[in-house]
Amino acid sequence: MIQLMNIRKVFNTGKPNEFVALEGIEILLHPHQATVFKGPSGSGKTTLLSVVGCMARPTSGRILLYDQEITSLPERFLTEIRRKTFGFVFQQFHLIKGITAIENVMAPAYPGGEKYASLRKRAGQLLGLLGLSSKVSSRVEWLSGGEAQRVAIARALINQPSVIIADEPTAHLDTKLSKEFMEIMKRLKEEGKTLLIASHDPIVHESEAVDRVIEMRDGRIVNPGRFS
Amino acid sequence: MPWFEKQKNILDFTLSSLLRRKGKNLTLTTVYTLVVFFLASVMFFTHALKKEAAFVLRDAPEIMVQRLMAGRHDLIPKSYMETLKQIKGVQAVKARLWGYYYDPTNGANYTLMVNEDLHNAAGTIAIGRGVSQNLIGKEHGIMPFKTHDGSYVFLKIRETFSSESALISSDLILISEVDFRRLFGIPETHATDLTLHVRNPKELTTIATKIVQLLPDTRPILRDEILRTYDAVFDWRGGIILVILFGTVMAFILFAWDKAAGLSAEEKREIGILKAIGWETSDILLMKFWEGAVVSVSSFLSGLLLAYLHVFFSSSVLFESALKGWSVLYPDFKLTPFINAYQVGALFFLTVVPYTVATLIPSWRAATIDPDSVMRT
Numbered sequence: 001m002i003q004l005m006n007i008r009k010v011f012n013t014g015k016p017n018e019f020v021a022l023e024g025i026e027i028l029l030h031p032h033q034a035t036v037f038k039g040p041s042g043s044g045k046t047t048l049l050s051v052v053g054c055m056a057r058p059t060s061g062r063i064l065l066y067d068q069e070i071t072s073l074p075e076r077f078l079t080e081i082r083r084k085t086f087g088f089v090f091q092q093f094h095l096i097k098g099i100t101a102i103e104n105v106m107a108p109a110y111p112g113g114e115k116y117a118s119l120r121k122r123a124g125q126l127l128g129l130l131g132l133s134s135k136v137s138s139r140v141e142w143l144s145g146g147e148a149q150r151v152a153i154a155r156a157l158i159n160q161p162s163v164i165i166a167d168e169p170t171a172h173l174d175t176k177l178s179k180e181f182m183e184i185m186k187r188l189k190e191e192g193k194t195l196l197i198a199s200h201d202p203i204v205h206e207s208e209a210v211d212r213v214i215e216m217r218d219g220r221i222v223n224p225g226r227f228s
Numbered sequence: 229m230p231w232f233e234k235q236k237n238i239l240d241f242t243l244s245s246l247l248r249r250k251g252k253n254l255t256l257t258t259v260y261t262l263v264v265f266f267l268a269s270v271m272f273f274t275h276a277l278k279k280e281a282a283f284v285l286r287d288a289p290e291i292m293v294q295r296l297m298a299g300r301h302d303l304i305p306k307s308y309m310e311t312l313k314q315i316k317g318v319q320a321v322k323a324r325l326w327g328y329y330y331d332p333t334n335g336a337n338y339t340l341m342v343n344e345d346l347h348n349a350a351g352t353i354a355i356g357r358g359v360s361q362n363l364i365g366k367e368h369g370i371m372p373f374k375t376h377d378g379s380y381v382f383l384k385i386r387e388t389f390s391s392e393s394a395l396i397s398s399d400l401i402l403i404s405e406v407d408f409r410r411l412f413g414i415p416e417t418h419a420t421d422l423t424l425h426v427r428n429p430k431e432l433t434t435i436a437t438k439i440v441q442l443l444p445d446t447r448p449i450l451r452d453e454i455l456r457t458y459d460a461v462f463d464w465r466g467g468i469i470l471v472i473l474f475g476t477v478m479a480f481i482l483f484a485w486d487k488a489a490g491l492s493a494e495e496k497r498e499i500g501i502l503k504a505i506g507w508e509t510s511d512i513l514l515m516k517f518w519e520g521a522v523v524s525v526s527s528f529l530s531g532l533l534l535a536y537l538h539v540f541f542s543s544s545v546l547f548e549s550a551l552k553g554w555s556v557l558y559p560d561f562k563l564t565p566f567i568n569a570y571q572v573g574a575l576f577f578l579t580v581v582p583y584t585v586a587t588l589i590p591s592w593r594a595a596t597i598d599p600d601s602v603m604r605t
Contacts, residue, residue, distance in 0.1 A: 055504060055598065056598055056600035075508075075509070076508060079506060079507070079508045080508075082506050082599075083505075084506075088504060088505060090504070094497075094501045094504070095501075096498055096501060097248070098244075098245075098247075098248030098249075099244050099245075099248065103241070103244060106237075107502065108505040108506045109237075110237040110240075110241055110507075110511075111234055111237075111506065111507055111508060111511040112230070112234070113229075113230025113231060113232075113233040113234035113237070114230075114233060114237075115233055116236060116237055116240065119237070155505065
């Protein structure tokens with residue numbers, strides 16, 4: 001369970017270009033549910049996901065992760081929480097070019113100190129589950145958009161996180177691939193993962209896998225949504 | 229052990245990172261290797277020369293006495309030996325005969341030295357291995373020498389000897405006293421210089437002072453003084469080369485600094501991704517440390533190995549004329565390999581450490597950025 005209490009996030013504080021990205025955010029996110037944050041560009045969806053995923057600290061407010069207050073933790077602990085609890089699928093996929101698909105998948109687990117052989121085996125299995133067995137040794141720049149995204153999903157899953165965070169995951173995919181993505185998300189939810197997705201794509205928020213759609217605008221929640 | 233596995237995993241990732249930027253890293257490694265190669269060559273060369281000099285002088289007498297005539301070295305009367313023997317602390321006095329001979333046929337300069345073992349072998353000589361290798365017509369076993377009055381003497385090569393130091397045997401010819409005197413026209417009453425063996429090394433300076441008092445037209449030369457002069461000369465030669473290399477070294481520093489310190493946009497993006505997917509700042513720094521270490525240590529080792537081969541196996545072909553000074557004269561010689569661990573250590577700290585640090589600073593700056601920057605790009 002993730003609870004956000006009166007979260008505010010301001011960029012460039014005190015400067016002429018000060019910008020309030022989030023204001024007064026109060027949400028309770030239940031485990032094993034798929035929540036979609038919907039809203040136009042600049043509505044604060046991505047910033048909210050960054051704050052929830054311990055990538056950025058809120059300017060004020062508190063976040064509780066499974067009843068533990070994490071807002072004031074030092075960076076080292078936040079990184080550990082980020083690595084163990086969250087798996088990220090970015091809008092641009094953000095795969096590391098020049099190395100193979102399997103090396104990209106393994107990258108988040110390197111600092112954990114797991115044995116290379118077992119790590120490689122697990123990464124191979126994940127790619128297999130996502131239908132990419134034949135692309136294990138392919139360089140990521142040779143992959144199609146759909147394949148690259150599935151590599152990004154495998155990478156998000158390598159540390160066996162309980163929460164998957166996806167930021168505009170279908171922005172660069174056609175309808176067929178977007179539906180395939182939501183199928184994968186559905187499967188992950190059935191396996192017990194909590195899904196937090198930011199998207200303004202109807203394929204995503206109208207998907208049967210989604211439990212709740214939260215609407216945002218100008219850094220505020222305008223509709224907290226209901227569980228379907 | 230997770231710590232060990234972590235290091236292994238990050239090193240593995242670093243190696244594939246380096247391979248991705250083959251062009252940049254290969255150029256850098258090549259230039260780096262060349263700089264270490266030049267610096268290490270100068271270092272090996274001067275050090276080996278100094279060691280050779282020390283080796284040559286190891287068995288030399290503690291004091292040599294030369295006569296001076298108008299400020300120049302002149303032949304010394306053997307009668308001076310009696311005066312020198314009277315000085316307290318002097319164990320033995322010997323007369324030495326030696327000189328240089330230019331052989332126009334072979335274009336080489338030889339050192340001729342009278343050896344007491346050849347006393348009863350007039351008409352024969354023993355030659356160093358270096359002399360033998362450069363000799364034209366050695367199959368006949370006879371070497372012609374032009375004497376001081378323009379006539380020729382033909383001496384039979386009795387043996388070829390080698391020595392621990394090529395510097396000794398390369399240009400040395402051992403000759404009998406009779407033949408030496410005939411060759412250079414030196415009278416029986418004179419010698420090239422006199423050597424003294426002294427029992428107590430602490431008395432050397434006192435004895436030297438007494439020599440000057442008793443024989444004012446002579447100069448005593450202490451073995452340690454010669455060693456110091458050799459050191460200074462070889463250090464000076466090494467210094468000249470280093471000055472020439474200074475420009476290259478500076479260019480390399482700028483190049484390395486630019487390559488190591490300047491992270492490309494792609495590298496910054498990668499650091500952002502790694503932070504976003506759960507790498508700590510320290511993990512990124514560890515990766516960059518390995519990257520710098522792999523480039524600099526491998527360049528250092530290859531530069532050092534190439535320099536070793538260059539100096540000790542190819543007679544420093546690239547800058548021997550500047551360093552040896554007299555290398556235009558034959559015969560050539562090969563240096564005995566000597567390596568000074570202190571100098572190698574100094575070179576390591578002057579090349580590897582600054583480079584590795586240079587890679588860490590910008591990475592640290594990049595690694596401390598918020599991981600959410602990736603989310604916003």
